[in-house]
Amino acid sequence: MSNHTAELTHEVHRDDVGARMGMWLFLFTELLLFGGMFLVYAVYRHEFIDQFRIAAMALNTTVGALNTIILLTSSLTVALSIAALQKGNKSLSIMLLVMTNILAVAFMINKYFEWSEKFQHGIYPGSETLLNLPDGQILFYGLYYVMTGLHGLHVIIGLIFLSIVMVFIFTGSVNKDSYVKLENAGLYWHLVDLIWIFLFPLFYLIQ
Amino acid sequence: MANSTIAISEKSYLEEGTTKKASGIASWLFSTDHKRIGIMYLITISAFFFIGVLLGVLMRLELIAPGETIMDAQTYNVIFTLHGVIMIFLFIIPGIPAVFGNFFLPLQLGAKDVAFPRLNLLSFWIYLIGAALVLISLFVQGGPIDTGWTFYIPYSVRTNTNVSLAIFAAFVLGFSSILTGLNFVTTVHRLRAPGMSYFKMPLFVWSTYATAWIQVIATPVVGITILLVILERYFGVGIFDPALGGDPILFQHMFWIYSHPAVYIMILPAMGVVSEIIPTFARRTIFGYRAIAMSSLAIAFIGYLVWAHHMFTSGMSQTATIIFSFLTFLVALPSAIKVFNWVATMYKGSIDPKPPFLWVMSFIFLFTIGGLTGLVLGALVTDIHVHDTYFVVAHFHYVMFGGTGTIFFAALYYWFPKITGKMYNIKIATIGAALFFIAFNTLYFPKFILGYMGMPRRYYDYLPEFTNLQIISTIGSWLMLITIVLIMYNLLSAFFNGKKSEANPWGGVTLEWHTDSPPPLENFHEIPEVTKEPYDFSQLKTMKHVPKGEEYE
Amino acid sequence: MQDNHSHENHEISYSTYLLVWVSLIAFTSITVAVAGINLGDYTLFVALCIAALKSGLVINIFMHIKFEDPIFKVFIGISIFTLIVIFTLTFFDYFYR
Numbered sequence: 001m002s003n004h005t006a007e008l009t010h011e012v013h014r015d016d017v018g019a020r021m022g023m024w025l026f027l028f029t030e031l032l033l034f035g036g037m038f039l040v041y042a043v044y045r046h047e048f049i050d051q052f053r054i055a056a057m058a059l060n061t062t063v064g065a066l067n068t069i070i071l072l073t074s075s076l077t078v079a080l081s082i083a084a085l086q087k088g089n090k091s092l093s094i095m096l097l098v099m100t101n102i103l104a105v106a107f108m109i110n111k112y113f114e115w116s117e118k119f120q121h122g123i124y125p126g127s128e129t130l131l132n133l134p135d136g137q138i139l140f141y142g143l144y145y146v147m148t149g150l151h152g153l154h155v156i157i158g159l160i161f162l163s164i165v166m167v168f169i170f171t172g173s174v175n176k177d178s179y180v181k182l183e184n185a186g187l188y189w190h191l192v193d194l195i196w197i198f199l200f201p202l203f204y205l206i207q
Numbered sequence: 208m209a210n211s212t213i214a215i216s217e218k219s220y221l222e223e224g225t226t227k228k229a230s231g232i233a234s235w236l237f238s239t240d241h242k243r244i245g246i247m248y249l250i251t252i253s254a255f256f257f258i259g260v261l262l263g264v265l266m267r268l269e270l271i272a273p274g275e276t277i278m279d280a281q282t283y284n285v286i287f288t289l290h291g292v293i294m295i296f297l298f299i300i301p302g303i304p305a306v307f308g309n310f311f312l313p314l315q316l317g318a319k320d321v322a323f324p325r326l327n328l329l330s331f332w333i334y335l336i337g338a339a340l341v342l343i344s345l346f347v348q349g350g351p352i353d354t355g356w357t358f359y360i361p362y363s364v365r366t367n368t369n370v371s372l373a374i375f376a377a378f379v380l381g382f383s384s385i386l387t388g389l390n391f392v393t394t395v396h397r398l399r400a401p402g403m404s405y406f407k408m409p410l411f412v413w414s415t416y417a418t419a420w421i422q423v424i425a426t427p428v429v430g431i432t433i434l435l436v437i438l439e440r441y442f443g444v445g446i447f448d449p450a451l452g453g454d455p456i457l458f459q460h461m462f463w464i465y466s467h468p469a470v471y472i473m474i475l476p477a478m479g480v481v482s483e484i485i486p487t488f489a490r491r492t493i494f495g496y497r498a499i500a501m502s503s504l505a506i507a508f509i510g511y512l513v514w515a516h517h518m519f520t521s522g523m524s525q526t527a528t529i530i531f532s533f534l535t536f537l538v539a540l541p542s543a544i545k546v547f548n549w550v551a552t553m554y555k556g557s558i559d560p561k562p563p564f565l566w567v568m569s570f571i572f573l574f575t576i577g578g579l580t581g582l583v584l585g586a587l588v589t590d591i592h593v594h595d596t597y598f599v600v601a602h603f604h605y606v607m608f609g610g611t612g613t614i615f616f617a618a619l620y621y622w623f624p625k626i627t628g629k630m631y632n633i634k635i636a637t638i639g640a641a642l643f644f645i646a647f648n649t650l651y652f653p654k655f656i657l658g659y660m661g662m663p664r665r666y667y668d669y670l671p672e673f674t675n676l677q678i679i680s681t682i683g684s685w686l687m688l689i690t691i692v693l694i695m696y697n698l699l700s701a702f703f704n705g706k707k708s709e710a711n712p713w714g715g716v717t718l719e720w721h722t723d724s725p726p727p728l729e730n731f732h733e734i735p736e737v738t739k740e741p742y743d744f745s746q747l748k749t750m751k752h753v754p755k756g757e758e759y760e
Numbered sequence: 761m762q763d764n765h766s767h768e769n770h771e772i773s774y775s776t777y778l779l780v781w782v783s784l785i786a787f788t789s790i791t792v793a794v795a796g797i798n799l800g801d802y803t804l805f806v807a808l809c810i811a812a813l814k815s816g817l818v819i820n821i822f823m824h825i826k827f828e829d830p831i832f833k834v835f836i837g838i839s840i841f842t843l844i845v846i847f848t849l850t851f852f853d854y855f856y857r
Contacts, residue, residue, distance in 0.1 A: 017829060018322050018397040024832060025389040028839040029427045035843045036431035036461055040446060042847065043457055043854055061792065068788050076781040079772075079822045086771045125442040135452025142444040142451075146435070183824075190823045197814050200788075201807035205795035396831065424842050460850055511845055515853070524856035530849070 016180040023184040027191050030154070034195050037147050041202060044139045051136020056206045058123075059144070060114065064204035067110050068196060074103035075193045078162070078186045088176045090169060097166045100189065104159045111152050115145075144203055151195055158192045161185045217732065219628065219725040225324075239324035240728060244331050245310035246626070251338065252306060253695075255297040260691055262290040267650075267684035270677050273669050283667035284353040285368075289345070291356030292373065296380050297338055299611055300469060303476035304387060304422070305334070307618050308415045310626060312391060314719035314726065315409045317400025317735040322393035326386055333383040340376035344369045355665060357466075360447040360458040364439050371437045378433045381426045384472075388422025391415055400718070402737035406500070409717045409741045410493065413500040414479025417507040421468045421475075425511070429465035432458065456521050463514035471510040473607060474574075475503055477614035478545055481567050484621050485549050487715045488564035489556030492742040495548035502541035509538045519590045528587055535585035542578060546571065561713065562636035566617035569644050573609025577602055580655065595665075598658025604651045616643070619698060621713070628725045630708035631701035639697055642690045650683025710752035716744055720752060770827045780821045787814050 045052050081096035122129030123141055130138055165185040168174040174181050220242045224234045235243055266286055269276045278286070309327065313320050321327050345351040349369040354362055363370050395416045399408065436458075438444050445451030447458045486493045493499065515523060515531040549571065558564070580602040583589050593599065624630050653676040658664075662673050669677065710724040716739075722731050739746055747753050791810045799806060820826040825833060 015322070015397055018393050020828070021396060021832070021835075022323055022326075022389055022393045024835060025392055025423050026385075028423055028835070029385050029389075031839055032424055032427035032843070033431050035846070036428045036464075039461070039847060039850060040435075040457065043454065043850065044446075044452070046851075046854055047454075048452065061795075065788065065792055069785060072781065072784045072788065075784075075818060075822050076777055079777045080774060083772060083774055083777065125438075125444045131451070138445050138451045139453065142446055146438060146444060146446070150434075187823055190818055194815055194818055197811050197818070198808075201791055201795070201811055205791065205807060206803070207795065420838070424839060428846075456853070460853070464846055464850075511842060512849065515849070523853040526856035527849075527853040530852050 019180045023187050041143050048136025051134050052140050055137040055140035059204050061204050067107050068200045070103050070107050071193045071196050074100045075190050078189050085179050154192050158189045217727045220728045223728045239328050241309050241313050241320050245306050248305040255293050259294040264684050264688050267681040271681040285351045288352050288355050296377050299473050315412050317718050318398035319729045321390045323390050330383045330386040337376045337380035344372035360455045374433045381430050384422045385426050388419035391419035400735050400737050410482035411479035414475045414503045417503040418472050418475045421472050421507050425465045425468035432461040459518050463517045467514035468510045473611045477611040480614050480618045484563045484567045485552050486742040487713050488559045489553045491556040494551035499548050502544045505541040520594050532587050563617050563621035565640040570613045577605030593658050596658035597654040597662045600664050601651050601654035624708035624712050625724045629705035631697050635697045639694045646686035646690045650687050653680045714754045716746045780817050
């Protein structure tokens with residue numbers, strides 16, 4: 001009986017295009033997941049446009065705009081991180097990833113303050129204050145919490161993903177000649193940014 | 208010199224795995240080999256199918272007479288909910304893709320495995336976790352879910368039964384489906400053998416590919432719907448609550464935006480298998496290859512346009528009902544194209560009425576009835592009368608069970624020798640196929656009449672005038688149970704005690720038949736070079752494995 | 761058949777990325793400014809158009825689609841098209857209630 005069989009299974013056929021393709025397909029699922037929520041938003045905005053406008057005034061446009069800039073910048077830093085690694089600059093690549101993570105944390109901190117402020121005013125799902133508001137406003141806040149909450153969850157997931165890749169770069173398994181894992185983490189991060197690009201005007205800019 | 212039927216110098220995938228340890232449960236549970244993963248899916252999916260069958264038999268026992276027979280109303284609600292949840296999420300949606308897609312997609316493409324073998328294993332583990340969550344939800348506080356598998360608002364928010372855990376299980380199972388779909392799309396694009404252009408791929412690959420896209424794009428929508436119901440139960444967000452401005456019909460939209468394309472996840476792979484079996488058992492190349500391939504994509508696409516035909520009586524706008532009814536009629540077109548091409552393939556062919564072929568004949572008859580009655584449901588005026596009656600129940604059992612279920616058996620009987628290297632008792636298999644046809648129609652045809660007469664679905668009690676037809680249907684369920692047991696006996700005894708099979712007993716010519724039965728771990732001794740069309744039977748002159756008696760020198 | 765190199769060889773310079781970032785910030789400022797102007801029903805349309813432009817930049821440059829195999833663009837098209845179909849058909853209900 002032949003003994004060569006054990007080696008066959010370890011033959012590694014690297015396919016970076018395939019790896020990116022798989023990641024894009026996964027991003028489509030995220031697009032449809034949030035797409036479903038945007039559909040709900042669209043339906044209720046259509047029905048309750050006036051109440052939506054009133055409720056939106058209670059959101060802080062400045063904080064929202066700041067968060068938008070934070071995420072856009074974090075997309076820049078992660079893209080630069082890939083460019084740096086392509087050029088062989090390992091430490092710059094890691095530094096840019098660290099910056100990306102810092103920006104992500106800043107985003108979450110802003111979110112935390114936004115949410116706490118609302119909670120302090122008694123505006124949260126199921127609260128008496130909220131339930132006393134007109135229906136359109138109840139739905140606006142419901143959508144606000146669900147969509148920014150789901151988005152925030154994805155920011156955290158992205159953060160973890162980026163951190164893991166950072167470790168891989170540090171140890172050298174992700175490097176100048178093999179960096180599809182970094183590209184894929186970057187793709188995920190850009191999706192998080194893209195979702196916010198649409199969330200921002202829809203919640204903060206409908207006065 | 209005669210072609211050798213089984214290669215004895217190389218180990219098969221059953222003897223050699225991807226894990227360090229050669230044998231034992233761990234070598235299966237941690238295997239990244241697509242063939243072993245397909246088998247593991249087969250075992251779990253078959254087990255859940257059988258449980259679903261038993262639940263159905265219990266339902267039919269209750270319905271043998273009006274009034275309470277063996278269970279009260281609440282229990283009946285639980286049983287039909289579980290029957291639906293198990294059959295849909297644990298059997299038929301994973302079904303053919305998870306078992307036969309996993310096993311045969313790489314083989315038919317001439318590849319060693321799927322694009323992401325470890326992700327494939329993860330898909331299976333996620334399936335197991337989802338299945339476990341369904342089982343756990345039966346016993347946790349609140350009791351098993353009683354909303355029907357469709358968990359419509361508002362009842363799914365108001366009932367005290369364990370909705371959250373059960374639908375969260377469906378969410379988890381959705382992930383398994385998504386990852387499988389993602390894997391298959393990438394595999395088709397990146398791992399075809401040299402020479403295999405897209406239009407040289409077998410039709411099972413085309414249908415699996417179209418299905419995989421639906422798995423990726425549609426599943427997240429039910430995912431978010433499930434999340435919203437769970438959030439509603441825990442936090443009262445109000446998104447579907449009319450008291451807070453929400454719209455229950457929006458739930459239905461979001462639910463069916465997935466669940467209608469989901470039925471194409473169920474039927475497309477089955478149609479792909481039919482396109483494999485007919486050429487092989489008619490020994491003729493498929494008629495209209497491109498039309499069938501394109502029709503798979505067309506069905507996948509049009510399938511997204513019709514969901515609200517489940518909602519004609521819900522209260523949505525009349526404009527919407529008219530538009531969706533029109534679009535629903537469109538989806539019959541690519542399906543009909545397939546049926547015409549299949550029949551044309553058989554014309555002047557050399558028919559070999561072996562069990563796989565018999566199952567396919569059953570399929571064409573049963574699926575046609577299912578499809579035509581779908582038109583009755585798609586037409587607004589008739590739907591008003593039969594919506595939520597037994598007519599609907601009969602329709603979807605004809606298309607899902609008579610359609611996909613039948614082909615699940617057909618695929619098992621077709622590919623059994625390839626998967627196991629053994630052959631089953633053909634006589635018993637033939638009897639099984641015939642018995643299935645009789646049992647199926649006895650069980651389900653009366654339901655069309657009952658529905659037309661006004662019997663509502665999901666009711667455990669009924670008016671006395673429905674009794675005779677209900678009795679016939681229940682007898683059909685007993686025949687069905689006997690048939691299923693017979694089939695399982697037929698296949699299991701063949702697996703454990705069956706005689707060795709030739710490597711290519713049917714004379715198939717797609718790439719899986721070019722390798723040994725069972726295949727070696729890496730599928731092929733050498734990567735195949737594809738020069739012929741997929742159903743070119745002249746290849747039998749030069750292939751390594753051909754049916755006994757057909758060898759050429 | 762595998763073409764790992766068609767994408768890899770294309771490195772985007774730091775300055776291209778910075779230029780895209782500046783554009784994104786600019787578009788964001790425009791969006792905020794426009795929100796202050798009352799354009800009636802067009803406000804939403806304008807905001808979504810600008811968001812689409814920003815997305816186009818992120819997808820094509822940051823996410824590299826401009827330089828990827830064309831099949832990726834087909835895939836994105838399929839997904840976005842499906843979303844559009846879903847929105848359109850759903851609103852056949854809500855516009856005509």
